[in-house]
Amino acid sequence: MTSRIEALQNAAAAFDTGDFETRLAGLVAIPSASQDPARAADLGRYLQQGIGPWLDAAGFHWELHPNPKPGAGPILLAELLEGEDLPTVITYGHGDTVRGMEAQWSAGRTPWELRHEQHPDGARWYGRGSADNKGQHAINLFALEQVLKARGGRLGANVKLVLETGEEVGSPGLRDFVAAHAARLAADVFIASDGPRVTPTTPTLATGTRGNYHFDLVVAPRKGGVHSGHWGGLTTDPAIVLSHALASISDRNGRMLVEGWRPAPLSPEIKSMLAGCPVDLGGAAATLEPGWGEPGLSPAEKLYAWNSFIVLAMLCGAPEAPANALAPRAHAHCQIRYVPQTAPETLMPALRAHLDAAGFAEVKIENPRIGMPGSASDANDPWVGWAAASMARSLGQKIQHIPATSGGMPGDVFQDHLNTTLIWIPHGHNGCQQHGPDEHLLVAAAREGVLAFAGLWWDLGTPETAEGAPPRRGR
Numbered sequence: 001m002t003s004r005i006e007a008l009q010n011a012a013a014a015f016d017t018g019d020f021e022t023r024l025a026g027l028v029a030i031p032s033a034s035q036d037p038a039r040a041a042d043l044g045r046y047l048q049q050g051i052g053p054w055l056d057a058a059g060f061h062w063e064l065h066p067n068p069k070p071g072a073g074p075i076l077l078a079e080l081l082e083g084e085d086l087p088t089v090i091t092y093g094h095g096d097t098v099r100g101m102e103a104q105w106s107a108g109r110t111p112w113e114l115r116h117e118q119h120p121d122g123a124r125w126y127g128r129g130s131a132d133n134k135g136q137h138a139i140n141l142f143a144l145e146q147v148l149k150a151r152g153g154r155l156g157a158n159v160k161l162v163l164e165t166g167e168e169v170g171s172p173g174l175r176d177f178v179a180a181h182a183a184r185l186a187a188d189v190f191i192a193s194d195g196p197r198v199t200p201t202t203p204t205l206a207t208g209t210r211g212n213y214h215f216d217l218v219v220a221p222r223k224g225g226v227h228s229g230h231w232g233g234l235t236t237d238p239a240i241v242l243s244h245a246l247a248s249i250s251d252r253n254g255r256m257l258v259e260g261w262r263p264a265p266l267s268p269e270i271k272s273m274l275a276g277c278p279v280d281l282g283g284a285a286a287t288l289e290p291g292w293g294e295p296g297l298s299p300a301e302k303l304y305a306w307n308s309f310i311v312l313a314m315l316c317g318a319p320e321a322p323a324n325a326l327a328p329r330a331h332a333h334c335q336i337r338y339v340p341q342t343a344p345e346t347l348m349p350a351l352r353a354h355l356d357a358a359g360f361a362e363v364k365i366e367n368p369r370i371g372m373p374g375s376a377s378d379a380n381d382p383w384v385g386w387a388a389a390s391m392a393r394s395l396g397q398k399i400q401h402i403p404a405t406s407g408g409m410p411g412d413v414f415q416d417h418l419n420t421t422l423i424w425i426p427h428g429h430n431g432c433q434q435h436g437p438d439e440h441l442l443v444a445a446a447r448e449g450v451l452a453f454a455g456l457w458w459d460l461g462t463p464e465t466a467e468g469a470p471p472r473r474g475r
Contacts, residue, residue, distance in 0.1 A: 156461025282431025
């Protein structure tokens with residue numbers, strides 16, 4: 001009988017011989033960019049031709065469902081069911097990507113062809129979707145495939161998979177789909193992969209995600225522009241008013257000043273969880289500035305346990321061709337990244353009260369909307385401890401637990417309709433350039449991901465009396 005150690009060794013050997021790279025290359029080659037209407041047919045092709053045969057070989061039953069939202073990409077539902085009395089995991093991924101941006105990739109690289117390169121920090125695989133999210137769900141499925149082989153085709157547990165093709169355009173229809181199939185998708189725990197590790201070399205487990213909230217601030221004192229010589233100094237300049245309004249929202253160093261936007265002081269549990277947590281944002285375009293944001297917090301606390309306010313875009317007049325006129329309108333598109341403990345419905349009332357009190361009643365708040373809701377599970381849930389212990393046993397190192405990933409992911413959909421514990425185990429890193437040219441996945445992180453998930457799948461099918469067995473079912 002194959003042991004746990006032997007199963008992980010076999011998974012590592014399969015990875016090292018190039019089996020995973022071959023699989024990932026085939027997935028990357030399908031240009032499933034949901035942001036590009038010309039690629040609509042490739043969304044279904046990714047699920048049907050890229051993933052379907054792989055699931056068939058692993059023993060899954062799978063179906064392709066039309067999206068509940070007309071015009072949105074299809075959703076795959078797959079099941080590996082071995083017994084109602086066995087632990088059940090639901091997992092998730094998205095087969096769509098952002099646009100290819102073909103003309104912007106570095107020489108020798110193209111978005112739809114996986115390219116293996118050596119760099120000072122280790123080997124990388126370049127290709128669109130390599131990190132977000134094809135590579136990540138492929139790691140988990142590859143690990144499952146290896147454990148099934150080691151156990152003669154039987155896992156000893158149940159696995160349910162939802163693979164959508166619209167995450168990069170806001171996951172249209174996903175909530176309706178999960179709600180409609182809630183009974184069928186019932187599971188003990190949600191375990192999936194998306195987003196970055198805290199550093200490229202630090203295995204990470206998150207029990208939630210920050211949400212993002214969008215809104216526009218508009219100052220429009222008149223219907224048309226007026227001559228700057230005749231009217232300058234006599235009538236409202238909307239850019240000046242908007243600039244002062246923004247300055248009242250956040251100080252010079254990025255500290256939010258709106259009452260109700262700053263979360264409650266961090267609990268001792270969160271501070272202990274993030275004590276010593278490294279942060280490596282992995283990109284040369286920006287530097288981590290300790291003096292920016294909320295004073296007194298570490299970078300990890302700001303990133304994983306605090307809210308942030310960002311101005312994504314501003315416009316007044318035509319900067320590329322300025323006219324000698326006071327513009328009729330100034331506009332800023334803003335965003336709040338908020339921790340799950342923040343109620344998003346309180347954000348705009350708090351802002352309106354703040355602007356009015358500061359003398360900016362003429363500043364309008366328009367188009368407020370949630371981009372992706374925040375979500376969180378109890379950090380002390382038994383499934384969380386089980387997963388962290390399994391990963392540590394497989395990788396031989398400490399697992400960094402964070403309360404929420406910095407970016408948004410649709411865990412709220414599964415939590416709201418399935419009431420499952422959320423566990424995210426990311427395989428990417430912050431410097432992977434996932435939404436730009438030259439997107440890549442670190443080979444070493446992918447290998448660790450395969451080992452971590454091989455251990456998780458193995459332990460999931462371990463009898464309750466054995467070491468590493470999952471918690472008793474909570475459904």
